[in-house]
Amino acid sequence: MTNETAAGRACRVAVSGVGAVSGFGWGVVPLWEGLRAGRSAIRPFQRFDSALHRTHLAAEVAAEPPAGLARACREWRRLSQADRFALCAALEAVAGAGLAAPFADADPTVGVWFGSSTGGMFESEEFFRAFVTDRRRARVGALAAQQVNGPGDAIARHLGVTGPVATVSSACASGALALGAALAAVRSGEVDVALAGGADSLCQLTYAGFNALRSVDEGACRPFRADRAGMSFGEGAAVLVLEPLARVLARGAEPLAVLAGAGASCDAHHMTAPDPSGSGAAAAVAAALCDAGLPPSAIDFVNAHGTGTPLNDTAEWAALQQVFGERAERLPLTLTKALVGHLLGSAGAIEAVATVLCLRHGELHPAPGGARPVPPAEGEAAELPPLPASLVLDRPLPLPAARAAVSTSLAFGGSNAALVFARWAGQAA
Amino acid sequence: MSEVLVTGLGTVGAYGCGGDSLRRALAAADPAPLLAAVDRSAGYHRAGGARSALLAGTGHLAAWLAPGEARRMSPPSKLAVAAARMALDCAGFADRRCGDEAASVVVATAFGPSSYSEALLRQILFEGPEATSPFLFTESVANAPAAQIAILCRARGPSVTVCQREAGVLLAVGQGAADVAAGRAPAALAGAVDEMTPLLHALLDRFAALAHVADTVDIARPFDRRRSGFLAAEGATVLFLEDAESAAARGGRALARVLAWGSAFDPTAPQAGWGTGQAFLGRAIVRGLTRAGIAVGDVDRVVAGASGARGGDRLEALTLREVFAHHPLPPVLAPKGTVGEYGGGFLGAAVLAAAGSRFGPTAGFAEEDPDLGVAPYDGSPLPRPSTVLATSFAAGGAASWLVLGAP
Numbered sequence: 068m069t070n071e072t073a074a075g076r077a078c079r080v081a082v083s084g085v086g087a088v089s090g091f092g093w094g095v096v097p098l099w100e101g102l103r104a105g106r107s108a109i110r111p112f113q114r115f116d117s118a119l120h121r122t123h124l125a126a127e128v129a130a131e132p133p134a135g136l137a138r139a140c141r142e143w144r145r146l147s148q149a150d151r152f153a154l155c156a157a158l159e160a161v162a163g164a165g166l167a168a169p170f171a172d173a174d175p176t177v178g179v180w181f182g183s184s185t186g187g188m189f190e191s192e193e194f195f196r197a198f199v200t201d202r203r204r205a206r207v208g209a210l211a212a213q214q215v216n217g218p219g220d221a222i223a224r225h226l227g228v229t230g231p232v233a234t235v236s237s238a239c240a241s242g243a244l245a246l247g248a249a250l251a252a253v254r255s256g257e258v259d260v261a262l263a264g265g266a267d268s269l270c271q272l273t274y275a276g277f278n279a280l281r282s283v284d285e286g287a288c289r290p291f292r293a294d295r296a297g298m299s300f301g302e303g304a305a306v307l308v309l310e311p312l313a314r315v316l317a318r319g320a321e322p323l324a325v326l327a328g329a330g331a332s333c334d335a336h337h338m339t340a341p342d343p344s345g346s347g348a349a350a351a352v353a354a355a356l357c358d359a360g361l362p363p364s365a366i367d368f369v370n371a372h373g374t375g376t377p378l379n380d381t382a383e384w385a386a387l388q389q390v391f392g393e394r395a396e397r398l399p400l401t402l403t404k405a406l407v408g409h410l411l412g413s414a415g416a417i418e419a420v421a422t423v424l425c426l427r428h429g430e431l432h433p434a435p436g437g438a439r440p441v442p443p444a445e446g447e448a449a450e451l452p453p454l455p456a457s458l459v460l461d462r463p464l465p466l467p468a469a470r471a472a473v474s475t476s477l478a479f480g481g482s483n484a485a486l487v488f489a490r491w492a493g494q495a496a
Numbered sequence: 497m498s499e500v501l502v503t504g505l506g507t508v509g510a511y512g513c514g515g516d517s518l519r520r521a522l523a524a525a526d527p528a529p530l531l532a533a534v535d536r537s538a539g540y541h542r543a544g545g546a547r548s549a550l551l552a553g554t555g556h557l558a559a560w561l562a563p564g565e566a567r568r569m570s571p572p573s574k575l576a577v578a579a580a581r582m583a584l585d586c587a588g589f590a591d592r593r594c595g596d597e598a599a600s601v602v603v604a605t606a607f608g609p610s611s612y613s614e615a616l617l618r619q620i621l622f623e624g625p626e627a628t629s630p631f632l633f634t635e636s637v638a639n640a641p642a643a644q645i646a647i648l649c650r651a652r653g654p655s656v657t658v659c660q661r662e663a664g665v666l667l668a669v670g671q672g673a674a675d676v677a678a679g680r681a682p683a684a685l686a687g688a689v690d691e692m693t694p695l696l697h698a699l700l701d702r703f704a705a706l707a708h709v710a711d712t713v714d715i716a717r718p719f720d721r722r723r724s725g726f727l728a729a730e731g732a733t734v735l736f737l738e739d740a741e742s743a744a745a746r747g748g749r750a751l752a753r754v755l756a757w758g759s760a761f762d763p764t765a766p767q768a769g770w771g772t773g774q775a776f777l778g779r780a781i782v783r784g785l786t787r788a789g790i791a792v793g794d795v796d797r798v799v800a801g802a803s804g805a806r807g808g809d810r811l812e813a814l815t816l817r818e819v820f821a822h823h824p825l826p827p828v829l830a831p832k833g834t835v836g837e838y839g840g841g842f843l844g845a846a847v848l849a850a851a852g853s854r855f856g857p858t859a860g861f862a863e864e865d866p867d868l869g870v871a872p873y874d875g876s877p878l879p880r881p882s883t884v885l886a887t888s889f890a891a892g893g894a895a896s897w898l899v900l901g902a903p
Contacts, residue, residue, distance in 0.1 A: 119624050119625050119626065120625045120626075121625070121626065142767070145767060169763075172776045172779075173776070173779070173780070173783070179761070183659075184637070184638070186659075191617075192617060192620075192621065195614075195617050195621065196621050198540070199618075199621075199622070202540075207699060207702040207703060208768075210699060210703075210768075211766075211767040211768035212767060214659070214661065214892070215608070215638060215659040216659050216660050216661060216892065216894070217767070220761075220767070220892050220893055220894070223761045223763055223893060224763045224765070224767075224893060225763075226763075227763045228761050228763060229760055229761055229762070229763065229773070229776050229777075229780065230759075230760060230761065230780070231758070231759040231760060231761070232660070232759065232761040232893070232894050233658060233660055233667050233671075233759065233894075234658065234659045234660050235656055235657065235658060235659075236605075236608075236638040236639060236657045236658070236659040237638075237639045237642070237655060237656055237657045238637050238638075238639050244654070244656055248656075248671065251674065251678070257758075257787075271617075271620050271621070271625065272613070272616060272617060272620065272633075272636070274625070275616075275619075275620045275625040275628040275633075276616065276628060276630070276633030276634075276636070277633075278625065278628070279628040279629065279630040279633055280630045280633065280634070331600075331653070331654035331655070331656070331680075332652060332653060332654065332655075333601065333643070333646040333651065333652050333653065333654065333655035334646075334652070335597075335646040335647050335650060335651060335652045336647065337647070338568075338634050338635070338640065338643055338644070338647075339634050347652065350652070354680075478639070479634070479637055479639065479643070480637065480639045480640060480642065480643025480644075480646070480655065481643055481646065481647070481655065482639060482642075482643065482654075482655040482656070484654075
């Protein structure tokens with residue numbers, strides 16, 4: 068049972084480890100190197116044949132995981148791609164936190180909160196094709212690896228987790244919502260350690276579905292730019308280890324950042340289109356700031372959801388203006404999706420890791436600048452009115468004194484989530 | 497921390513619409529008249545496998561869903577919105593909208609909108625990606641039912657969809673209760689929805705997960721020595737949760753009090769099966785009760801998620817024996833013998849148990865399994881319970897529980 072008293076809220080929660088798998092590779096180091104360089108991982112991909120699809124780019128994870136990972140996991144061959152991404156990110160995060168795994172029962176009490184939109188859908192598609200066309204080739208047992216809860220469960224099984232395990236599947240807000248739930252569990256004392264994040268892999272269902280909505284850019288996405296024309300897909304996973312700050316300090320470890328607050332809301336407006344007023348997204352950010360006990364003026368940058376679709380970015384900008392007022396135009400915006408694509412159920416998690424890394428390194432990663440290489444085709448919409456946001460483009464923006472940052476996630480169905488991270492500057496709570 | 501009450505119950509299943517329909521079905525404890533033949537014409541099923549399911553259908557929801565609204569929804573969205581409106585109606589909101597728009601929505605689903613996902617995959621894989629319907633895609637996402645509830649019931653608080661198989665429903669209610677207790681939302685619509693399609697039924701049949709009895713109707717036998725699987729089912733159940741102070745202020749009537757919730761995981765479980773972690777699962781439940789200030793001996797009724805699954809019922813029984821190792825095991829209700837395997841029917845039964853509804857004997861149970869040591873409720877008269885422990889164990893390792901108090 069969650070016992071979120073005022074004393075519970077006073078418990079500061081540290082990010083003690085992070086792990087990631089992205090289009091830049093398996094690990095946090097390639098992620099940060101790629102982000103800092105501002106080079107896009109969005110390119111032609113191999114996961115499935117995109118020839119018949121409307122678009123042909125994605126930030127795909129390279130096929131080969133780190134040496135030894137497959138051997139270390141008994142059930143590796145039975146895991147979906149998303150499960151594998153999740154497991155790799157979790158192992159990296161736990162090792163980075165300096166925790167010994169597998170965990171013993173209840174000492175510490177460990178829980179997993181995970182986001183995924185489609186879990187093992189890529190493998191389900193292969194199964195379904197075989198099942199319909201030639202049932203003898205379809206192994207029903209393989210379906211076991213194809214649940215939405217597969218990635219979180221795989222982490223829990225492999226690491227011997229005996230505490231709560233919950234999978235959130237609220238489309239693109241899943242990862243951030245999972246982090247918010249994990250934060251509440253650590254604050255309340257329900258767990259000593261939370262592994263929170265998300266995982267998703269490329270699959271035809273989402274690739275064709277978003278293309279059917281004409282929400283996908285034929286080139287690499289250009290969030291918040293006047294010539295934005297849609298999102299780009301990515302895949303991967305990210306995991307953050309959350310613990311009470313005092314627990315991290317007590318064992319002599321150094322926190323990477325503090326997860327100071329979380330907030331969520333729903334537009335209750337439309338299944339696919341965001342509320343153009345941005346009021347729902349603004350409510351989530353305001354709730355996260357309230358939860359963190361911070362005023363808007365304490366925020367020094369935003370890692371925007373920034374899908375690159377005309378409607379989303381416009382609504383998000385309206386939300387940021389509501390929360391930050393005139394200051395919104397001067398507030399640096401970093402746009403992780405411009406580099407690793409949209410990781411759907413894992414987007415909020417990998418953007419949380421990117422935000423932590425920005426705070427940790429004292430600089431914001433850039434998005435590619437420059438003009439769109441291919442002008443809009445005849446019949447395509449003309450350029451949109453520019454959003455006067457302060458985008459970080461082409462080169463990293465040094466921000467060594469950044470105190471805190473907001474990361475936003477805005478999903479299908481109007482589900483919004485926001486997280487507030489604070490820099491760890493060495494002071495005890 | 498606010499005290500959280502259940503003041504509204506909405507439910508749709510093979511038993512019909514509303515809490516009274518479910519109450520009658522649980523008292524009758526006979527699923528046979530409710531079973532419907534499943535379409536096996538595609539040839540996906542095993543020869544001699546399961547033939548029936550407890551289907552809710554969506555053709556009888558007109559009182560809860562206008563045609564102009566329904567045309568934009570998948571079957572799970574229709575079921576979920578109807579159940580949410582019933583919950584609001586039951587709670588006393590005549591306009592079937594949340595009294596405070598900051599209410600949260602938390603919905604669990606095991607398989608998501610299966611029929612639309614299947615139709616979408618057929619388009620993509622066999623007609624080509626450009627044939628993909630944007631409408632099917634929009635309503636194939638797991639959180640579509642939660643989003644539709646939020647839109648139509650005006651709930652603008654957190655919107656969360658939980659996918660944790662059989663354990664998801666109690667996780668969802670726990671999350672909703674936590675939102676209210678912590679002040680993140682003034683109220684919550686929390687519950688579960690699932691649909692059963694011929695393809696999903698066939699795949700579960702090929703897993704040998706479904707109950708079937710040759711030459712007679714399919715029967716699930718929770719905790720019985722001869723149990724062979726569960727009855728596939730579909731439907732939706734949504735609870736309206738609010739803090740006691742708000743309920744009192746507006747004259748809301750409590751069906752049950754939410755006393756505690758929690759979850760744990762059994763890492764010994766294989767991907768799609770049950771493990772042997774009853775010892776630490778039992779300890780986790782006892783720790784959770786203790787944290788909430790509830791003594792094990794205070795629990796005077798158990799509503800088990802036992803469905804007739806061989807491994808699942810075994811793990812649940814052994815875990816309950818761990819929990820009650822030093823106390824007599826209270827009467828154990830196993831409503832999935834009547835309502836089948838979908839989280840909503842089980843959740844509705846747990847609320848009705850706390851509210852003091854009468855249950856019939858456990859459907860399908862006849863012979864105790866000596867390995868389990870749990871004989872579910874036999875229909876003999878029982879006093880109204882004061883503290884009800886509901887437990888749900890998922891294939892794959894997750895487990896969740898909810899403690900409800902009498903109103």
